[in-house]
Amino acid sequence: MIYLDNAATTHPKPKMVNYAVINALSYSANPGRAGHRMSIKASETVFNCRNKLCNLFNFDKPENVILTPGCTYSLNMVIKGTLSKGDHVVISSFEHNSVLRPLQKLSDSDYITYTVADVFEADNERTLESFRKAIQDNTKLVICTHASNVFGIKLPIYSIGSLAHYYGVMFCVDGAQTAGIHSIDMSCDSPIDFLCLPGHKGLYGPMGTGVLIINTNYAVDSLCEGGTGSSTIDFKHPQILPDKLESGTLNLPGIAGLSAGVDFVARKSTDAILKHEINLMKKLYHSLSHMNNVILYTQEPDINNHAPLLSFNIKDTDSEDVSYLLDKNYSIATRAGIHCSPLAHKYMKTDKTGTVRICPSAFTTEYDINVLERAIYNISKFKKFTK
Known part of the structure; x- marks a missing residue:
C-alpha cells in the first residue's frame, strides 16, 4: 500500500514510536498520583514530552504545554474556555469543522457571533485586510488554521496575530497540518496566544494525542474537572497549569509515543x-x-x-x-x-x-x-x- 492520506493521520509511524508505546505499557502507572517508582517513571515520561515540545516550538514554559486527547479537543478548550456571552470571533474561510462546529453551536444558542474572513492564496496583504475588516468592537478571539487541510494554502499567522493584538484580541492557531513540518515559533515575542496541535499527524505520535500550548496570561476555564493528583483535599478544581486543564488519568502510552515522535521530527x-x-x-x-x-x-x-x-x-x-x-x-x-x-x-x-x-x-x-x-x-x- 502506498499511503498518501497523511493529512488525516501519518502512517507508518517511526519504529521508535511503536517501541515507546509498547514500552510504556510495562510501567504505565498513574503519573503524579503516587511516590512509587512506576508512578515516578510515568511522571518523567510526561515531563520529558512537555520539554521536547517546548524545544520543538521554541517555548520556555513546559507547565503551559497541555497534553490533550487531540487537536479538536484543544480547540474546543480554547473556544469554550475563553469566550463569554456577547463575544465575537473571527475565523478564516479555510477552517476545519473542529473550529466551525463549536462556534456554530455557541452561535445557535445566541451566546456568541462569528465572522468568516476570506483568504487569498499567496497574497498576504489582501488576507490581512480581510481579517482587519472582520474585527469588531466586541471581538474577543481570532482563530485561524496555519494551512488549509484541503488545499494546503498557508495563512500569514504572525501578521494576523500581530493584527489581533493591535486590537486587543486573543489569537489562536490550528496547527493540524503544519506541526512537525513547518517551523512554528512560540517564543515570548510570538503573537500566537494559543497553539493547538494533533499528536498523530506531523508529530508522528499515536492517535488520541494532542497538545495545547498557552503563550498568554489570558485565563482558560477548564472544560472538564476531576482528579489531578494536586490539591486533592480541596473541593474546588486547581487553577494552576497544567493541572487545571488535565483532569483524570493521562494517556501515558500515547504520550510516550508522542515524545518519541517529537524526537523523530527533531532529528530529521x-x-x-x-x-x-x-x-x-x-x-x-x-x-x-x-x-x-x-x-x-x-x-x-x-x-x-x-x-x-x-x-x-x-x-x-x-x-x-x-x-x-x-x-x-x-x-x-x-x-x-x-x-x-x-x-x-x-x-x-x-x-x-x-x-x-x-x-x-x-x-x-x-x-x-x-x-x-x-x-x-x-x-x-x-x-x-x-x-
Missing part, C-alpha cells in the same frame, strides 16, 4: 521534512498540470505559501470514485470528499464535488509519487469505473 528537522514533502508535491503538481482531464485548484506548491498537500479532481468523475479506484486498482490510499472542511470547499467552489487529497509524509518516496502519477493518468484517460 522540520526544514528537511518540509523540503522533502514540498518537492514531492511540486513534482506531482507539474505532472498533473499536463494531464488534460485533471483539475487543480491552487498555484504550484511552494514553501512560503503552502503546506505539502494537494487536491485535484478528474473531469466528469466523482472524487470518491477516483479515490476508490486508486485504492482498488493501485493500492494507493487517498482521501476524497469534503474533508471535514465545508467552509474551504464552499470558498473554492468544490462543495458539490469534493476533491481527492494527496498528502505525503517523511516516508513517502519519489517512486510512490511516480506510481500515483501513472495511476491518475490511467484513470483520467480511460475513466473506467466498476465497483
Whole structure:
C-alpha cells in the first residue's frame, strides 16, 4: 500500500514510536498520583514530552504545554474556555469543522457571533485586510488554521496575530497540518496566544494525542474537572497549569509515543521534512498540470505559501470514485470528499464535488509519487469505473 492520506493521520509511524508505546505499557502507572517508582517513571515520561515540545516550538514554559486527547479537543478548550456571552470571533474561510462546529453551536444558542474572513492564496496583504475588516468592537478571539487541510494554502499567522493584538484580541492557531513540518515559533515575542496541535499527524505520535500550548496570561476555564493528583483535599478544581486543564488519568502510552515522535521530527528537522514533502508535491503538481482531464485548484506548491498537500479532481468523475479506484486498482490510499472542511470547499467552489487529497509524509518516496502519477493518468484517460 502506498499511503498518501497523511493529512488525516501519518502512517507508518517511526519504529521508535511503536517501541515507546509498547514500552510504556510495562510501567504505565498513574503519573503524579503516587511516590512509587512506576508512578515516578510515568511522571518523567510526561515531563520529558512537555520539554521536547517546548524545544520543538521554541517555548520556555513546559507547565503551559497541555497534553490533550487531540487537536479538536484543544480547540474546543480554547473556544469554550475563553469566550463569554456577547463575544465575537473571527475565523478564516479555510477552517476545519473542529473550529466551525463549536462556534456554530455557541452561535445557535445566541451566546456568541462569528465572522468568516476570506483568504487569498499567496497574497498576504489582501488576507490581512480581510481579517482587519472582520474585527469588531466586541471581538474577543481570532482563530485561524496555519494551512488549509484541503488545499494546503498557508495563512500569514504572525501578521494576523500581530493584527489581533493591535486590537486587543486573543489569537489562536490550528496547527493540524503544519506541526512537525513547518517551523512554528512560540517564543515570548510570538503573537500566537494559543497553539493547538494533533499528536498523530506531523508529530508522528499515536492517535488520541494532542497538545495545547498557552503563550498568554489570558485565563482558560477548564472544560472538564476531576482528579489531578494536586490539591486533592480541596473541593474546588486547581487553577494552576497544567493541572487545571488535565483532569483524570493521562494517556501515558500515547504520550510516550508522542515524545518519541517529537524526537523523530527533531532529528530529521522540520526544514528537511518540509523540503522533502514540498518537492514531492511540486513534482506531482507539474505532472498533473499536463494531464488534460485533471483539475487543480491552487498555484504550484511552494514553501512560503503552502503546506505539502494537494487536491485535484478528474473531469466528469466523482472524487470518491477516483479515490476508490486508486485504492482498488493501485493500492494507493487517498482521501476524497469534503474533508471535514465545508467552509474551504464552499470558498473554492468544490462543495458539490469534493476533491481527492494527496498528502505525503517523511516516508513517502519519489517512486510512490511516480506510481500515483501513472495511476491518475490511467484513470483520467480511460475513466473506467466498476465497483
